[in-house]
Amino acid sequence: MNTLTISSLFCTFVALTFALVTAFKSTKEKQYRWFTILCATISLWNLFFFFSHTFNSILLERVHLLLTLTLAPCSAYFFLQVIDHPKNFTLIYILGFLAALGIVLPPDQLWIFKYTSYVYAVSIVSYTFFLLTQHLRKAKLGIQERKRQIYLVLGGWGTLLMLIFDQFSEAGFPFPAIGNVVLIIYLYFIYQTITKRKILDLEDLVAKGVLFSILAGILTLVYVILVSWVEGPALFLFNTFVASFVILILFESIKTLAERITTQFFLKTRIKIEEKIENLQNNLIGISDLRDLIDTVLIGLKDSLKATQAHFFLLDPEGIKFKLIQSLEPDPSKTKVTEVPISHDFIKYSQKRYPQPVSTYLINREIVEGGSNTPKEKLKNTLQLFDLLPAECVLPFILEGKMLGFCTFINEKSDIAYPLNELKLLTPLARQIAQGLKNLEIYDKIRERDRLATLGEMSAGLAHEIRNPLGAIKGAAQYLQPTMENMTQNEFLKIIVDEVDRLNTVVTQFLNYAKPFQQNLAETNLDELLKKALQTATADFPSNIKLSYHADSEIPLAAVDPQQMNQVFLNLIRNAVQAMPEGGELKVSLKSAKDSLQIVFEDTGLGISPENIKNLFIPFFTTKEEGSGLGLPICQKILKAHGGTIQVESTLQKGTKFIITIPSKKS
Structure with missing residues (x-):
């Protein structure tokens, strides 16, 4: 033989x-x-x-x-x-x-x-x-x-x-x-x-070959020492059993030792990359500023994976798209993609593949080989976005099933794609970044709460100091009014009184916005509360305003503060009426969803420009001549305190829709 x-x-x-x-x-x-x-x-x-x-x-x-x-x-x-x-x-x-x-x-x-x-x-x-x-x-x-x-x-x-x-x-x-x-x-x-849907690098192939040879050699040696010299069949079977038992005990230790040896001799580059990624993870610990976190990640990818371009995207507050926050690129103005809708095939594929890394090579292999659960058309759409960025790999930041953002990168100076083993090293990093983003969100909330608490304390004293002279000014003006026969002076005094009242209203609203809310929650029927608010507001409606109201037949109760919620309703109703100076229709609806209630205020007024929509909830921002700019921020704060949200959809010259979502009692 x-x-x-x-x-x-x-x-x-x-x-x-x-x-x-x-x-x-x-x-x-x-x-x-x-x-x-x-x-x-x-x-x-x-x-x-x-x-x-x-x-x-x-x-x-x-x-x-x-x-x-x-x-x-x-x-x-x-x-x-x-x-x-x-x-x-x-x-x-x-x-x-x-x-x-x-x-x-x-x-x-x-x-x-x-x-x-x-x-x-x-x-x-x-x-x-x-x-x-x-x-x-x-x-x-x-x-x-x-x-x-x-x-x-x-x-x-x-x-x-x-x-x-x-x-x-x-x-x-x-x-x-x-x-x-x-x-x-x-x-x-x-x-x-x-x-594995990848090409084995030469160093990979050599390393694996050496690893298998070492394992086979050592295990064969154990078998030969214990079995080869035996002549009797009974003793042969016994020694074979002993040899197999020894091999099972030693296998993991021998494999670990052999892997360490082959890695040190044949995969030095990968060891360096692994060390740099570990350093990057250590550098992320304790970061409390978003910009610092993004800078650290982008610079870390450049240092460890030689990325020439990298883009960091985060989910916007509305949760409907991912926005480009920062780029690692020689000329950021050349970036073609600044927003990615959450419904894009690129996002869905990244979520589907998680925690496995995603690269253009893997997607191309799926297209060529077929058999993927993802249709080829969707895979091609994903590749198109990779080309536009441009990018070779994407690192999604997913926590508790929710994608908070992602980072794309590419090494344009290399003709070799990133090996799968190197990309797998990024999986723990992606989890840490996702947790870091979540921690920053919590930290920002705590910082905002502390800031508002301090502002509330200051505003209480400030309001007191402003209101005292305002009361004196108003009282003096009212005292002088009846004794004056000069109508011009009377008009000026009336202006003083009106402006003092307006300033007092602004101070009150500011105080309400700045200080923590004292909520008196009660199980409330929002249908009845909304009807009362409409009844109160319609007393001042112009004749050219048409009102329609619709509510589902079964509306569950909601745990809310009726007074605060009534304030939100009245504010949105009055805003809608003021947005229709030439008349129009206000549609109000109340719907019951799976675990929440949705209230919609839709008018046919002038609409709001996209630039102004971004600033609507910023305190003191207003497009009205006599507005304080605190009405909508107060509404948003009240709704957040109730665990709800407020969204805006608007088209110029067609109208605006405010959508309120509040958790229902059954949730």
Whole structure:
């Protein structure tokens, strides 16, 4: 039994293992299915070679040669469908059938069938790799896809050459019989490419090969020491059991040690990247400012992954889109994408893949291979956004199922895409950034609460100091009014009184906004409360204003402060009326959702410009001549205190819609 025979048995089991593992992963995708068939055929081909040479059986050799004729078209079909290159196999099948007729030749002429089979197989596989080479030269491929196909072609030619050398070695020529070993390495490379959806770097391949060799060598040594010297069958079984038991105990420790050794010798670059990412994570600890956090992340990506461009997006307060906050780019003005809707396929795909990293190479592989749960059209839409940014990878920040933001990056100076193992190092970093963003949100709320508490204390004293002179001014003006006969002076005194009243109202509103609310929550029927507010407000309605009100038949109670909620309703009703100086219609509706109540105030007035909508809830911002700019901020503060929200939708010259959402009692 020579080296070629032993290596064929080894290749039989390895190829069968690849076939079974790939079949368990998926048989729906073409590449998985045909790689399983290819590995199974190679396994049978080697198995019958081993048996025919071990038992010197002519019959088994005939079966081996028939499998050689089968292996050729099977290999051709697999490799051509990898590059999506359909080919008519009719002529190949006919030639294979004619060659298979040699199976009936007598034993002394079997060499004719043997060499015919080998020439047929080598010719078909050579022609296949020739087509792959031609496709590689002509096709417009991405960097990673070109790299993948170059490896595929070069590895294929090399493996075919080694298998031919095996036949020369069998015939007595001084060639090394390493074809089956090279074939195993090549199958492993293909397996990694189609199952991990990545190209194995050369250093990866060497590191894994050394790791497997060390593990196999150490475990074999243990087995040999405990079993090889035993002669009696009973003692042999006992020592085999002991050897297996020792191997199971030592395996994890040996594997860890071997991984550490191979990593230090072959993966030094990855160790440096891992250290830099750990330093980045340490630098993020204790950051309490959003800008500092973003700067640290962008600079960290530049330092660790050599990113030439990076973009940091955050979810806007309304939760409807992600906005660009900061870029790592030589010229930020050239950034084409500043907003990404939350409904975009890019966002959905990033959430779906989490916590796995997302890169353009992975998406391209899904498009080429098919079998993905995501439709190809959506994958292409995702790639379009990657191209616009531009970006190669996206790092989503997801916490408790909610995407708070994301960061994209690319190294434009490198032709090699980021390896999957490097991208996986970013998963803990993404979780830490998401938690950091959440902590900053809580910190900002605490800081805002403290600021408002301090402002409330100051405003109470300020209001007291302002109101005292205001009361004196108003009293003096009213005292002088009846004694004056000059109508002009009376008008001026009336202006003083009116302005004092207005200033007193502003001071009161400011005080209400600044100080913490004292809520008196009660289970309230918002339908009745809203009707009362409308009844109160309609007393002052102009005749050209039309009012309509609709409420669902079943409205659950809500835990609110009736007085504060009435203040919100009246403010929004009066705003709507003031927005329709030429008349119009005010539609008010109350709806019950799953766990909340929704109240909508919709007018047909002048509308609000997009620029002004952004500032509506900023204190003292107003578009009215006599407005204080505190009405809507107070409304927003009241609703937030109730766990609710207020949103605005407006179109110029068409009208405005204010949407209030309040948790219902059943929630």
